[in-house]
Amino acid sequence: MRISTGKAIFLFTLIILIWGLNWAVIKLIVLEITPLWSAAYRCIIAAVVLLVVQGATGNLKLPERRDVRFILLVGVFNIAITAACIAIGVQLVPVGRSVVLGYTTPLWVVPAARIFLNEAVPPRRIAGTAAGMVGIAILCGMPGEGTLDASVLAGYGIILLSALSWAIAIIGIRAHTWHTTPLQLLFWQLLVPSVLLSALAFAVEGPPVPPLDPTLLALLAYCGIPATALAYWVMLVINASLPATTTSLGVLATPVVGILGGCLVFGEGVDLPLAIASALILGGIAFGMIPPGYLRRRRSAGG
Numbered sequence: 113m114r115i116s117t118g119k120a121i122f123l124f125t126l127i128i129l130i131w132g133l134n135w136a137v138i139k140l141i142v143l144e145i146t147p148l149w150s151a152a153y154r155c156i157i158a159a160v161v162l163l164v165v166q167g168a169t170g171n172l173k174l175p176e177r178r179d180v181r182f183i184l185l186v187g188v189f190n191i192a193i194t195a196a197c198i199a200i201g202v203q204l205v206p207v208g209r210s211v212v213l214g215y216t217t218p219l220w221v222v223p224a225a226r227i228f229l230n231e232a233v234p235p236r237r238i239a240g241t242a243a244g245m246v247g248i249a250i251l252c253g254m255p256g257e258g259t260l261d262a263s264v265l266a267g268y269g270i271i272l273l274s275a276l277s278w279a280i281a282i283i284g285i286r287a288h289t290w291h292t293t294p295l296q297l298l299f300w301q302l303l304v305p306s307v308l309l310s311a312l313a314f315a316v317e318g319p320p321v322p323p324l325d326p327t328l329l330a331l332l333a334y335c336g337i338p339a340t341a342l343a344y345w346v347m348l349v350i351n352a353s354l355p356a357t358t359t360s361l362g363v364l365a366t367p368v369v370g371i372l373g374g375c376l377v378f379g380e381g382v383d384l385p386l387a388i389a390s391a392l393i394l395g396g397i398a399f400g401m402i403p404p405g406y407l408r409r410r411r412s413a414g415g
Contacts, residue, residue, distance in 0.1 A: 120353035124362055127343050127350070132369020134339040135211045136377040139202040141331050147199035148313035149320050150332075154195060155309055157336025159302035162345070166299050173296045182284070183297055187304025190281035196309060197274035204267025206380045209251060211370030212390050213271040218360075218397045219244040220279035228283055240400025247392030248272070254385035295348050302341070360401045364394050 115123075141150045166172035175183055202210050222241045225231040252268045313320070323329055351359055367390065374380040 114353050115349060117353065120350050123346050124350050124354065124359065127346055128363065128365050129369055130338050130343060132211070132366045133373045134335060135198075135202065135207050135214070135370040136373035137331050137334055137339070138199055139207055139378070141328065141335065142199050142203050144325070144328050145321065145323060146313065146317040147203060148196055148309060148317050150335075151192075151195040151199045152306065152309035152313045152320075153323065153332050154335045154340055155191060155302055155306040157332060158340035158344075159299060159306045161337055161341040162299040162302055165341075165345075166296075171295050172299055173292060175292050175297055175300055178289075179292050179297060183300045184304060185284040186281055186297075186301045188308065189277045189284070191301065192305035192308045193277040194274045195305065196312075197270045197277065201267045201271035201274065204263050205271060207374030207378060208371040208380050208382065208386055210267075210271050211367045211374070212386070212393055213248065213251065213268060214275055215364065215367045216244060216248060216272065216393055216397075217275045217278045217282065218401065219248075219393070220276050221282050222400065224279055224283050225286070229286060236402070237400040240396040240398070243396030243399070244393045245396075247389040247396065250385055250392065251389035295345070298344055298348075301344075357401065361398055364398055367394060 138150070145153075163172065198210070198214060201214075205213075219241050222233060222237055226233050252265070323332055347359075371380075371382060371386070371390070375382065
């Protein structure tokens, strides 16, 4: 499904705002309920919404056997592990630092694509990845606000694991041959983590406590509907309507929104390590993503 460029840019901007603010929302949720159940609720809500919407629009189909491996890959690595790690990590690390580390996924994709897909790695991408890794070292090695104790270091590791898990899913997606459209597989991709996280949460954290508080329900609804179900659906449309470079670079605005969300909701400051590390990580990713000659062609096209 394609839409006009103007509509795609509007929706893309909206999703960036939703995703960026969602990191603060997740932290608010895990202040009230355990992290694994919070991640499970998020996936369950999104799965139910997608089941209803996709069923009503005729976009829900049983996956072919050849797509089951892909559904499991995305459901486990891109959604379940990522959602669980973020929910656990934001308990230990400020929102601003969490969201920056959470969006280091492209840095891990570069070496993984070289190793597993034998993709060429141009010098620009190597330089960008190196800058990003320096940024990670700065962010994880300097205390910034508060102290750098074992729990904070564990939080950094857990958030980085979420980014690495997302990278594994991306590599698997690149190697996958489609048999059913991504849109038709959305519900099944959310069903897998819903079941997996619920079982894991029950085993580790015990039976769920019903989230009856209206504020908590509203936060869970935000996390599950616009930030998950709607976002996954809309991003499929956006990716079909905008150039890949535009979406890849544009999504880097999400950590900026996340940092602002941490400032507004939790009163977090933007200290020097966070500012330097963010510039190195996001700048390095952007530098590595820009294809050779892209800026030169853009200037030529502009006259």
